[in-house]
Amino acid sequence: MRDWTRPFCKLATLVLCALCLTACSPREPDPTGAPPDIRRLTENQYRNIIADIFGGAIVVGGRFDTPVRTDGLLAVGARNATVTPGGLTQFDEMARSIAEQVTSEPNRRFLIPCQVADNAAYDDACARQFIERFGRLLFRRPLSDAESATRVGLVRETTAALGSFTEALSSGLASLLVSPQFLFIADGLEADPQKPSSYRLDGFSIASRLSFLLWNTAPDDALLRAAESGALHTQTGLEQQVERLMASPRLTAGVRAFFSDMLGFSEFDFLEKDSIIYPAFGVAAARDAKEQTLRTIADHILQQDRDYRDLFTTRRTFMTRTLGLVYRLQIQAPKGVWQPYEFPPDSPRMGIQGHLSFLALNSHPGRSSPTLRGVAIREMLLCQKVPAPPPDVDFSGFNDPDSPNKTARQRLSAHSTDPACAGCHRITDPIGLALENFDGAGQFRLTEEGVPIDSSGVLDGIGFDDWNGVGTALRGNPAVPACLVNRLYAYASGITPAARDPWIAYLGDHFARDGFRVKALLRRIATSRTYYAVTPAEAADGASAVAANFAAADHEGY
């Protein structure tokens, strides 16, 4: 007789298992909070905001203060960045140029929110509308009454002085663009109604954190409205906005910005290869090499939603005709057109560490560098710090033309007999030497100076015979996903997590449970309590800055 209870038992078992999984899943640790954040906009954020608000046709020319990489990320350095006199001069010039473009024909027709019937006459309603509309988007919150009045007054007086209302609007807009309220992303706090005597981020600061993390730009109108309504202080409202932002194509820009920072791609601005030694690797190839890796990453973790670790073994990528010349592939796509491409199984190309971008960026202008590549893998992908070389290092045996050592492995082996050098080279070279089949431009080769290249290596105890082994070893190394979690949260918060931080451990645990999906990790951070938890900073006079904050907010009327 058929046991009719069996399906119910199965169902009950499944429910129990699900409940158990939920119950066994570690809970988010109680947030400890971090001091309020203040960060200077990065160059990309500045450019993205201008394009989002005023359109992509607005040209942003000029030079930005030099960013400083801290603990592997420019985003962490941005937390300490300020604006030097030279940098302010540049911001001032950019502000004036952008404002002039916005208020000139043809842009003024759709960017000035009113008809300017008589350009010589001041129009108070139009000035107020213009300043408050763009001020809200640039300051990422509504302007206070005082902020608005100052700028409307500026427009009024400038109209009288110059006899041009549109030029006056331009000066009003420039004063927004050069303001620290625009150039710095500064947290605002408010009293937490759920916890007496405690404080929380105000809604606009939550909106900014969300938007800069997921889109690498300022909040859009819908997100600002959610902040205004108080929705971002509810878990449901927060999750709705996170889902909206994550469903947007703009998520790609946010993810690209993070990986560009993590992989040190800002150095592409100054990448140079010797055109005689590497004739195929010019400016266009460098540009496409960077783009290839960012496209591959975005496709892998966003469109395909795949395991992050597979980035180091994937053969799926994108290709242009220019890149094809460097990779020595026949690419039929029209010039400048990207097409999906998959390296065949017998290709030496596997994983993003086999891309031209990684290989060429971590090389010298005229030759490869196993040490630079080894350092890059250790520091960028495994979050390990490689000590600087000793001051009195002598490499003279390395480049001796009379030496029998022809390959980098032979030369480094001789050099590594120096005990002062051996310690570090032992942790970098066995990885970098496995990539020696790729020259300084990332092109494949079998020999160096006529001698076959030995590309065997070892990474944290995992040995391999050739270049493909690097990817497999990275794929299986637990430090790889742990490093990603660490870097992503540092990027999001601007603070390098402490060692053994329980919050990072929690994120790492869930990253594994989520199959190492970066989208899931982003969602978990963006919907967490920890990401928005703050501890009040102490004011210069010893009092709580928050108290002063309230006084200021009350005074300013928002």
Place this chain on the structure above:
Amino acid sequence: MRMGRKHPVSRRNVLRGVLGGAAVSVGLPFLDWMLNDSGTALAAGAPIPVRFGTWFWGLGHTPGHAVVGKTVTGHGIDFKGECEALVRHRGIINYFGEFNMPLDGRSNYPHSSGWIASRTGSAPDKDEEVPATTYDLLIADKTGARTRLKTIDLTCTGNPSHSYSARGTYTRTAAEVSPMAFYARLFGPDFVDPNSAEFTPDPRIMVRRSVLSAVKEERHQLMKRIGASDRAQLDEYFTSIRELENQLDVQLQKPAPNEACEIVPPPRDDGVLGSTAGVEIEKVEATHEAFTRILAMAVACNQTSVFNMVFSDSFSGLRRAGESLTHHSLSHEERLDPELGLQPQTSWFNKRSMGALATFIDIFAATREGDGTLLDNVLIIAGSETSFARTHSIDDVPFMTVGRAGGRIKTGYHVVGNGDPSTRIGLTTMQIMGLPVDSWGTRSLKTSKTISDILA
């Protein structure tokens, strides 16, 4: 005639001034520090200011192959080998040998400790840390408020981060990389020809000042909203605002007539100069020469009183086309030639660097000013970050002064430091430029000993 500075212009007053449409003739006020000691003056009677500059190159010299060593300070510099190109300028140079940089047990961070210690007077505790303000900015703080640009920062490497001027780790000045952009910025619409008969304050400059005033009005409220640790970040921003206001104030006044000020033709944008140049030596030299021609005129036209020129970065990425090794790689990897006693290719780059310095001096020497040349009225510190790059040694790092500093210094001396801290050079420089400092530096780098041998 010296004229007192007008009161700072308020936003309201500025705009009222515009409404008046007044054409004013106000001489650019020169302060006492700017007056030279030899009494020479511009044709129109205004005294010639003394300007300060730095000229940096990476990787120093090969010891024993740049200048004949001396045991005592004395007149006469025997340049040789890598410094051969400077022989023709030795009368306008002072050379400083055997000055050291004691780090008090701190690490010698390769290619950074040297420039940081010599320019800030303090050794860094960690790599790339800039523990204090570099002396060029201390000088600019005193002298730069009366020129259109407080400082001019140029690098010939194509990378704006190759700049050795900073107020701290996170406030390094970004250098200009393109001669074309530099020219446009300098001699573009904001440039006022000092030799023009008429002067009308540009109302748009007045509006710009009003824009900054509007921003500044928010300072108080903004500062109340942030914690103490973040205030320094914003303080720096508002200091920058004030400096820009000062520069706009300068532009609202008629500059003194200046016969030396002649606008040079713009550099030709042939795809070699500037940001696309990279670090191939010929391209760097071409960029350097183009920059120097514009800079000399910027100085002659009193557009700035402080400038910094970087010929090559502290890791010197200079390279020759078709060669796989850069200057830096060669300095570590090239064998010493036992007969020559040097690394031939590394030395070649060192020599080219000194050739570029000689070119720089040539251009300044060819720029007439008053009864002499620009070199009479500048004080330039040329220096590097290592003495012998092969070992990253920072003892006996080469430093030189170029120019007569308005007659305040004697030239042509080889000064022997006998192991004294190199901060003596920085201290003396600041004193020559009129800063009221009697000691400078920290720990073993601290000194109160002026190098009196070169003072006029």
